[in-house]
Amino acid sequence: MNALEITNLTKEYKDFKLDNVSLRLPSGCIMGLIGENGAGKSTMIKLIMNAINRDGGEITVLGKDNRADFKVTKEDIGIVLDETGFPEIITAKQLNAIMKMTYQNWEEETYFHYIERFSLPGKKPFKDYSRGMKMKLAIAAAMSHRAKLLVLDEATSGLDPIVRDEILDIFLEFTRKEENSILISSHIVSDLEKLCDYIAFLHKGKLIFCEEKDRLLENYAILHCKKTELNGLEWSAIKGKRENSYGVDALVDRKKVPRGMNIENASIEDIILFMVKGVDK
Numbered sequence: 571m572n573a574l575e576i577t578n579l580t581k582e583y584k585d586f587k588l589d590n591v592s593l594r595l596p597s598g599c600i601m602g603l604i605g606e607n608g609a610g611k612s613t614m615i616k617l618i619m620n621a622i623n624r625d626g627g628e629i630t631v632l633g634k635d636n637r638a639d640f641k642v643t644k645e646d647i648g649i650v651l652d653e654t655g656f657p658e659i660i661t662a663k664q665l666n667a668i669m670k671m672t673y674q675n676w677e678e679e680t681y682f683h684y685i686e687r688f689s690l691p692g693k694k695p696f697k698d699y700s701r702g703m704k705m706k707l708a709i710a711a712a713m714s715h716r717a718k719l720l721v722l723d724e725a726t727s728g729l730d731p732i733v734r735d736e737i738l739d740i741f742l743e744f745t746r747k748e749e750n751s752i753l754i755s756s757h758i759v760s761d762l763e764k765l766c767d768y769i770a771f772l773h774k775g776k777l778i779f780c781e782e783k784d785r786l787l788e789n790y791a792i793l794h795c796k797k798t799e800l801n802g803l804e805w806s807a808i809k810g811k812r813e814n815s816y817g818v819d820a821l822v823d824r825k826k827v828p829r830g831m832n833i834e835n836a837s838i839e840d841i842i843l844f845m846v847k848g849v850d851k
């Protein structure tokens with residue numbers, strides 16, 4: 571089963587269009603949603619949660635159309651948004667009481683386990699939390715009602731590298747269960763490279779690619795060569811290029827480059843940076 575199926579999703583604002591996006595997230599997998607500021611990541615997440623109206627397209631979450639009977643499906647979704655909206659005066663302990671009434675499958679023990687693991691204070695009001703603490707509290711809550719899909723919008727930003735690493739491990743642990751999946755948006759491409767099975771790249775409202783991470787890393791490489799050598803390659807081998815005083819660096823389709831040329835592995839960050847240049851040309 572697919573945890574998430576998006577087909578021809580379109581949403582238009584005055585100066586922005588999320589343009590005919592289609593993708594599939596298979597159960598048991600983690601998909602990273604990458605894109606620059608304003609690319610449309612949060613808009614897509616809001617549409618998935620049916621929090622805003624769409625102009626076209628279909629969204630199926632955990633096998634159900636997200637406009638029909640979504641109240642029930644929402645129980646199975648753990649959500650962490652960019653701006654965590656817990657009431658200002660609430661403490662971690664009080665949040666437990668609220669969540670207990672909100673979610674049928676709320677697990678108090680799991681929640682307090684995470685509160686302790688993240689060293690969060692039980693009695694401090696939410697308004698006095700740092701940004702990192704707020705994110706940690708939201709993650710603790712999202713992980714404590716037996717969700718099958720986590721939807722995380724910039725959930726690791728604002729966290730120090732040690733905590734971020736620990737949280738990435740918690741997410742990996744979560745998807746060891748075959749029925750559990752994650753959609754996570756982030757600017758921190760290295761986090762997504764470590765975590766994700768699939769990478770979806772949004773640029774100015776368009777989905778440039780949605781591909782298995784391993785396939786991306788297998789298919790693409792960085793070629794260092796002279797301009798004349800690059801011109802000798804078939805055009806479809808070149809996905810983006812950057813000229814420098816020594817010659818050219820280019821993102822290339824590994825299979826279409828003759829043996830013996832100077833290529834090295836590309837990171838996901840390389841692939842994205844080169845592709846943006848190609849698309850914007």
Ligand SMILES: Nc1ncnc2c1ncn2[C@@H]1O[C@H](COP(=O)(O)OP(=O)(O)OP(=O)(O)O)[C@@H](O)[C@H]1O
Nearest residue numbers: 583584585586605606607608609610611612613614
């Ligand atoms: N309610 C709205 N009315 C008009 N325009 C909007 C509205 N919400 C979002 N937009 C526009 O849609 C575009 C995409 O915004 P969105 O928040 O989805 O981007 P993002 O990829 O999440 O960016 P960031 O990484 O900065 O959070 C932006 O140009 C934004 O101004």
